[in-house]
Amino acid sequence: MTTIQTLSxxxxxxxxxxxxxxxxxxxxxxxxxxxxxxxxTAGARHGTALLWVVVLATGVAGPVQYLAAKLGATTGxxxxxxxxxxxxxxxxxxxxxxxxLVSIATDVAEVIGAAIAMRLxxxxxxxxxxxxxxxxxxxxxxxxxxxxxxxxQSVSVxxxxxxxxxxxxxxxxxxxxxxxxxxxxxxxxxxxxxLVLAAGIVGATIMPHAIHIHxxxxxxxxxxxxHRIDVLTAMLFAGATNAAMLVVxxxxxxGMAGDDFAGIAExxxxxxxxxxxxxxxxxxxxxxxxxxAVGTQSGSVVMSGLLRREMPRSVRRLATVLPAVVLLSVGAxxxxxxxxxxxxxxxxxxxxxxxxxxxTSSRRLMGARANAVxxxxxxxxxxxxxxxxxxxxxxxxxxx
Numbered sequence: 001m002t003t004i005q006t007l008s009x010x011x012x013x014x015x016x017x018x019x020x021x022x023x024x025x026x027x028x029x030x031x032x033x034x035x036x037x038x039x040x041t042a043g044a045r046h047g048t049a050l051l052w053v054v055v056l057a058t059g060v061a062g063p064v065q066y067l068a069a070k071l072g073a074t075t076g077x078x079x080x081x082x083x084x085x086x087x088x089x090x091x092x093x094x095x096x097x098x099x100x101l102v103s104i105a106t107d108v109a110e111v112i113g114a115a116i117a118m119r120l121x122x123x124x125x126x127x128x129x130x131x132x133x134x135x136x137x138x139x140x141x142x143x144x145x146x147x148x149x150x151x152x153q154s155v156s157v158x159x160x161x162x163x164x165x166x167x168x169x170x171x172x173x174x175x176x177x178x179x180x181x182x183x184x185x186x187x188x189x190x191x192x193x194x195l196v197l198a199a200g201i202v203g204a205t206i207m208p209h210a211i212h213i214h215x216x217x218x219x220x221x222x223x224x225x226x227h228r229i230d231v232l233t234a235m236l237f238a239g240a241t242n243a244a245m246l247v248v249x250x251x252x253x254x255g256m257a258g259d260d261f262a263g264i265a266e267x268x269x270x271x272x273x274x275x276x277x278x279x280x281x282x283x284x285x286x287x288x289x290x291x292x293a294v295g296t297q298s299g300s301v302v303m304s305g306l307l308r309r310e311m312p313r314s315v316r317r318l319a320t321v322l323p324a325v326v327l328l329s330v331g332a333x334x335x336x337x338x339x340x341x342x343x344x345x346x347x348x349x350x351x352x353x354x355x356x357x358x359x360t361s362s363r364r365l366m367g368a369r370a371n372a373v374x375x376x377x378x379x380x381x382x383x384x385x386x387x388x389x390x391x392x393x394x395x396x397x398x399x400x
Contacts, residue, residue, distance in 0.1 A: 001019035005013075007128075010121055012173065021037050021149075021150065021153035021154075021157075022069065022149075022153065022214065022217035022218055022221060022227070022230060023065060023069065023214065023227070023228075023230040023232065023233070023235070024157050024160065024234045025152055025153055025156045025213060025214075025217055025294055025297075026065060026158060026210035026211070026213050026214045026217075026234075026294065027065075027156065027160060027210075027234035027235065027237070027238045028156040028159055028287075028291050028294055029106070029207050029210040029294050029295070029298075030061065030204075030205060030207065030210065030235075030238035030239075030241075030242065030288050030310060031160065031163050031164075031238055031241050031242065031287055031291075032106075032109060032110050032113070032204070032287050032288070032291035033109050033110055033112065033113020033114065033284055033287050033288050033291070034106070034109035034110075034200075034203075034204045034345075035205070035242055035245065035287075036245055036283065036287060037109075037112065037113070037261070038197060038200040038204050039054065039201065039202055039204070039242055039243075039245035039246040039249065040245050040246070040248060040249035040264055041197065041224075041248055041249065041264075042197040042198075042201060042249065043192060043245070043246040043247060043248065043249025043250035043251075043253065044249040044250070044253035044254055044255070044264070044267075044379035045194075045197070045249075046190050046194055046197070046250075047176065047180060047184070047250045047254055048176055048180045048181055048184030048185070048247065048250045049184055049190040049194070050194065050197060050198055050201065050237065050246065050393060051181065051184030051185060051186070051187055051243060051246055052184060052186060052187050052188075052249070053198045053201045054205065054239070054242050054243050054246055054304050055185065055239070055243065056187075056199055057202050057205035057206055058202055058205060058238070058239030058242065058243075059153045059239075060201055060206060060382050061235060061239075061269070061374075062231055062232065062235040062239075062332075062344055063378070064206060064211060064356070064382075065210065065211070065214050065231050065234075065235060066227060066228060066231045067356055067360045067371075067379075068210075068211045068212075068214040068306075068374060069214050069215070069217075069218035069221075069227040069230070069231060070218070070224060070360060070366075071215050071218075071219055071224075071356065071359055071360050071370060072214070072215040072216060072218035072219045073152075073218045073219065073220075073224065073227060074222075074335045074365075074366050074367070074369050075359075075365055075366070076220075076279050077215075077219070077305075077342065078215045078216040078219070078221050078301055079211065079212055079215040079305070079311065079352070079355065079356060079359065080099070080212060080215075080301060080302045080304075080305025080306045081305040081306075081337065082355070082359050082365070083095055083280045083305070083306065083355050084305055084306045084307075084308070090196075092306055093307075095351070096302065096303065096306040096307055098208045098348060098351055099208065099209075099212070099302045099306070099348075099351075099352075100299070100302070100303075101344075101348070102208050102209065102345060102348040103209055103295060103299045103302065104323060104343065105341040105344040105345060105348075106207065106209055106295045106298075106341070106375040107292060107296075107323075107324065107340075108323055108324045108337065108341050109329065109330065109337075110287075110288050110291045110292040110295055111130045111133045111288065111292055111324035111325075111340040112130070112132070112288075112324050112327065112328060112337060113200045113261075113284050113287060113288035114129065114132075114133035114136075114284070114285055114287075114288025114289050115127075115128075115129030115130040115132075115133055115288070115324070115328055116129070116131075116261045116262075116284070117129075117238065117261075117281045117282075117284040117285035117288060118132065118133075118285065119263055119281050120261065120262060120281050121278070121281050121282070121285065126328040126329070127325050127328050127329050129328075130136050130324050130325045130328055131325065133288055133289055133292055134292065136289045136292070136293075137289065137290075137293040137295070138293075139142075139299055140152065140155060140289075140290070140293040140298065141293050141296060141349075143234055144293075144400075149217065152274055152293065152294075154185060154329055155290060155293075156290060156294075158160040159286050159287070159290040160234075160237055160238065160241070162246070162282070162283065162286045163241055163286055163287055164237060164240065164241040166280065166282055166283035167241060167278040167279075167280075167283060168244060168245040169243055169246055169276065169279045170209070170244075170247045170248045170272060170276045170277070170279055170280060171244050171247060171248050171251065172270035173251075173252065173273060173276055174249065174251040174252040174271055174272050174273075176247060176250045176251040176254075179252065181247070182293050184250075185265065188348065193391060194345065196343060197348045197354070198221060198338075198389070199250065199343050199389055199390070200346065201242075202342050202346045202349070202386065202389060203343055203345030203346030203347075203349065204242075204345065205239075205242065205342065206349055206353075206386075207266060207345055207349075208345060208348050208349055208351070208352040209294070209295060209298035209299070209302075210294075210298070211352050211353075211356060212301050212302055212305075212352070213294060213297055213298040213301055215301075216301045224369070226295075227274075231302055235355070245253045248280075249264075252267065252268055252271045252272045253267045253271070254274070257280050261284065262314075263278055264280070265277045271272075275373075316350065344385070346389065346390060347384050349390075350383055350390070353379070353382070353383045353386065354383060355399065356382070357371075357376070357379040357383065361375075361376050
């Protein structure tokens with residue numbers, strides 16, 4: 001007689017909880033220095049008026065990350081690997097080139113953010129801080145190779161907790177009135193620069209490299225219920241943290257934020273106290289150091305999947321760190337560089353969303369797990385909205 005083993009509810013919960021974690025690695029990319037500067041600057045310049053963009057972007061990001069996880073869990077392959085299988089060589093190389101440019105834009109934001117935090121907290125020169133940030137990111141991945149995937153997942157969870165806690169701490173000093181929070185949920189683009197910031201928020205929230213790495217991390221974890229809980233938990237926390245960033249800017253920095261991280265930090269010190277300044281810079285440092293490891297790992301996933309080649313991490317780190325160090329050395333405005341890097345991510349986003357939608361909707365690849373018609377329609381609407389935002393972003397300067 002065959003015995004069918006069933007799991008009790010506590011055992012089932014334990015089985016699911018043991019699979020939590022993959023979504024928290026890409027989630028750390030959702031609170032990287034680009035998010036910090038874009039959201040805080042949006043709040044400082046426009047109050048809570050762009051809060052709806054954060055909420056909407058997070059609402060789209062959750063299902064997108066789940067689809068990336070479903071793709072990896074179902075096929076056992078990454079999104080870049082599947083793109084390579086379905087594209088001729090020239091298109092595959094072109095896709096890799098744009099993905100690498102997006103990865104460089106991501107790393108620039110992360111390295112610059114960590115370097116500035118080290119300078120303001122510890123007095124470390126910016127170029128040296130950039131090199132330290134790159135070294136720490138590479139070190140985290142090296143240790144992770146020795147200890148297994150749970151190490152980077154644990155680091156990401158702890159980092160999310162520190163960043164979220166820091167902004168909750170800042171928010172307690174000068175929160176904006178509640179009626180402003182409600183008004184910020186009404187879609188509007190209030191004034192000059194709002195469109196660029198809205199695009200930056202979208203690019204900083206729904207990040208191409210987070211989709212690539214999630215499809216890789218989900219392989220070997222086949223239970224979709226675990227992925228749903230994992231993604232929901234991670235995205236709720238990351239979304240709440242992003243909203244807190246914008247609200248901190250709206251409450252403590254409205255009308256007085258400078259055009260760099262020093263201005264933001266000093267504005268917090270003046271209006272909320274030195275403890276708030278330290279909390280903000282600590283969040284910036286942790287964000288930059290952790291997310292740069294995620295960016296490097298994502299770049300490896302992209303290259304190995306599309307070109308079927310591996311690049312030593314030291315070489316990859318050098319290629320992505322050099323632009324950041326150069327920008328730090330020539331005195332470029334860090335805040336503007338970071339905001340523009342997030343805009344670059346928004347422009348590159350459709351090139352990831354389209355293949356993700358096509359792959360997860362394919363019955364040949366996904367079988368019974370292929371997207372249902374409502375999901376296909378929702379994906380098409382989300383892609384169309386991102387493309388419309390990109391077109392408006394490019395067209396705005398031409399129409400002035």
